[in-house]
Amino acid sequence: MNESPLDHCWYAVAAVDEVGPDPLAIEILSVPYVIWRGPEGLIAARDRCPHREAKLSNGTMQDGCLRCPYHGWVFGDEGRCVEIPSSGPEATIAPAAHLKTLNVEERYGLVWFCPGEPTSPIPHLGVDDDPSFTRLNTGIQVWDCSVTRMIDNMLDVAHFPYTHVGTFGREQEAVVPAFTIVQLDDTFTGYEYSVVIDNVGDTKLMSGGGADVLGLDMSTGFALPFSVRSTMTYENGIEQTLFMTAAPISAERSYYTFVLWRNDDVSTSGRAIVDFELNVTLEDKTMLENLSGELSLDRGGLADVAADRASVAWRRQYQALLASEDA
Numbered sequence: 001m002n003e004s005p006l007d008h009c010w011y012a013v014a015a016v017d018e019v020g021p022d023p024l025a026i027e028i029l030s031v032p033y034v035i036w037r038g039p040e041g042l043i044a045a046r047d048r049c050p051h052r053e054a055k056l057s058n059g060t061m062q063d064g065c066l067r068c069p070y071h072g073w074v075f076g077d078e079g080r081c082v083e084i085p086s087s088g089p090e091a092t093i094a095p096a097a098h099l100k101t102l103n104v105e106e107r108y109g110l111v112w113f114c115p116g117e118p119t120s121p122i123p124h125l126g127v128d129d130d131p132s133f134t135r136l137n138t139g140i141q142v143w144d145c146s147v148t149r150m151i152d153n154m155l156d157v158a159h160f161p162y163t164h165v166g167t168f169g170r171e172q173e174a175v176v177p178a179f180t181i182v183q184l185d186d187t188f189t190g191y192e193y194s195v196v197i198d199n200v201g202d203t204k205l206m207s208g209g210g211a212d213v214l215g216l217d218m219s220t221g222f223a224l225p226f227s228v229r230s231t232m233t234y235e236n237g238i239e240q241t242l243f244m245t246a247a248p249i250s251a252e253r254s255y256y257t258f259v260l261w262r263n264d265d266v267s268t269s270g271r272a273i274v275d276f277e278l279n280v281t282l283e284d285k286t287m288l289e290n291l292s293g294e295l296s297l298d299r300g301g302l303a304d305v306a307a308d309r310a311s312v313a314w315r316r317q318y319q320a321l322l323a324s325e326d327a
């Protein structure tokens with residue numbers, strides 16, 4: 001275990017309301033884990049009972065403790081084994097009976113999990129602390145494709161007029177203006193650009209209304225390993241942050257979710273905005289699930305053009321991460 005630098009990264013693996021009252025089974029880098037909610041907060045461990053390796057995620061919650069389905073051992077806070085029914089209540093519990101707990105945190109309405117010792121923080125999204133913004137969460141999806149293809153897609157604007165022709169792509173300009181990759185802030189690396197949009201149809205839902213032609217300032221940036229933040233500031237003052245993040249279940253299976261923050265009143269429009277983004281997401285998912293294998297990281301392995309500059313920058317940093325010493 002913990003043989004790859006990827007084991008030391010944080011991954012969004014669930015929405016907070018997906019954990020509890022039952023234990024949740026997750027998988028990262030082909031290793032099964034269990035997460036449950038104890039009285040002191042979330043607990044994560046290998047999905048493997050120390051006794052005979054039964055799946056703890058098939059167990060039952062009792063008074064905030066997790067009971068193994070096989071012989072009924074009970075695990076409490078910090079993964080401590082607090083009951084071995086076959087030994088009776090007076091027996092001493094050996095250290096090997098306890099679970100090794102792993103890093104798990106709640107942030108932005110998501111459950112973040114790191115299998116090893118984290119070498120970098122959960123991506124910082126300052127907008128979450130700004131009271132003028134409302135956060136809209138969506139559930140975790142499972143995509144049958146490599147996480148590397150997903151982040152490449154999140155950083156790509158050249159596919160909009162084609163892949164997204166069924167949603168917002170019809171009005172998009174095919175030519176991608178030249179952009180430069182910069183450090184956007186302490187967390188995200190990417191590019192900024194401005195466009196003038198036809199503010200009609202579903203675009204009006206996203207822009208919050210206003211004139212039929214609107215200026216829009218945007219930025220798109222990545223945080224290693226598999227997160228992208230896209231910001232939009234409309235000329236009418238409406239701002240939106242879209243955070244997308246993926247996690248490797250296995251080589252060609254991934255978790256995906258997105259979170260939106262907006263500075264307008266989303267009490268009536270929020271559901272429609274999320275549904276619109278879910279439809280956009282489905283277009284990407286359908287496209288990517290038809291591609292097999294991982295994104296080539298080899299120099300010259302892909303025919304890159306100027307519009308792929310952000311993906312190239314990510315690939316360079318990702319390769320450096322993979323080559324880094326295991327912590």
Ligand code: FES
Pocket residue numbers: 049050051052053054068069070071072073
């Ligand atoms: S395998 Fe879990 S109690 Fe025996």
Ligand SMILES: [Fe+2]
Pocket residue numbers: 153159163164280284
């Ligand atoms: Fe897309």
